[in-house]
Amino acid sequence: MAILYSLTASSLPARLQLTRVNFRGRVLVSKSSRRCLGRARGTLVIQNNELNKWGDRDARDDDSDEGINEDDLIFASDTAKIVARVLTSRAVQKVLLQLQETDLFVAHWFSEYCSANPPMTGDKFVLELLKQRPKYATDKISGRDHYISPPALANRVMVAREALAGGMKKFDFPKYMARTNTEVFRQHLESSSYTSGSYAKAERRRKQQ
Incomplete structure (x- = not known):
């Protein structure tokens, strides 16, 4: 509808x-x-x-009794999903770094899995990883058997992304956005002033000829 x-x-x-x-x-x-x-x-x-x-329909679509705009809630939910995807990707990187220090074979397997299943899908990536069955794999070089548990890796990713999300509490996004807007406008003014000055000089030279 x-x-x-x-x-x-x-x-x-x-x-x-x-x-x-x-x-x-x-x-x-x-x-x-x-x-x-x-x-x-x-x-x-x-x-x-x-x-x-x-x-901006904030003043027109305020259907809730508490003054919370429905569109704002949808926007916040969609934004949270995007952030969750980014956090999942960063969490996978963190887990891979940890695995490289403890078990290079499992780290290589997980890296190959991530290449075939991009972590940026967020929850879908974690769910698919949870569905994988644990297995043993043999290192052809050393002949050593390695136990690979995808559900355990999925759990580590979820723990890591939750920790990363907790670290964002100290980040004031509204202030960051305000600073970014100020910086963008400053760069625009500098560029406009430079362009205007160059044009004025060129115009004076043209008139002198």
Whole structure:
């Protein structure tokens, strides 16, 4: 079911009101909707994934009693899933480093497994690793048998990524984002000033010729 928004106004200068509408099927626009809002009263339907997909609807879609926006919750959930994938990948790297110090054969096996099954899939990677049965493998060079337990490796990955997530508590992401925005804007101003200065010099030389 698509979420649409109905924009209604009797005249262009008047304040527009945005109302949420639940819609199933294709979007149909009536003749009155095609007329200019400043000339005749009409209703304009805006599809959510077009004009409004990048809009901030915090003041319009606050459906919860506690003032928590539903879209914000969805965004936070999606972002958390992405972070979990990154943490899983970093946790695998950490486990591989530990295995290289204790058992190179198992480390090599785990590295080959990760090449075939990318850790960036997050929970899917861990679930598939848990499904693998433990087994013994023989080192062809030394002739030594090695016990490989994928479920145990999956558990180590989960412990490692949880520890990494705990370390993020000290990281103030809003402040980081504010500093990043400031730095980006500073670089833009420096670039604009340099470009403007170069253009002014070139323009003066052109006039002198």
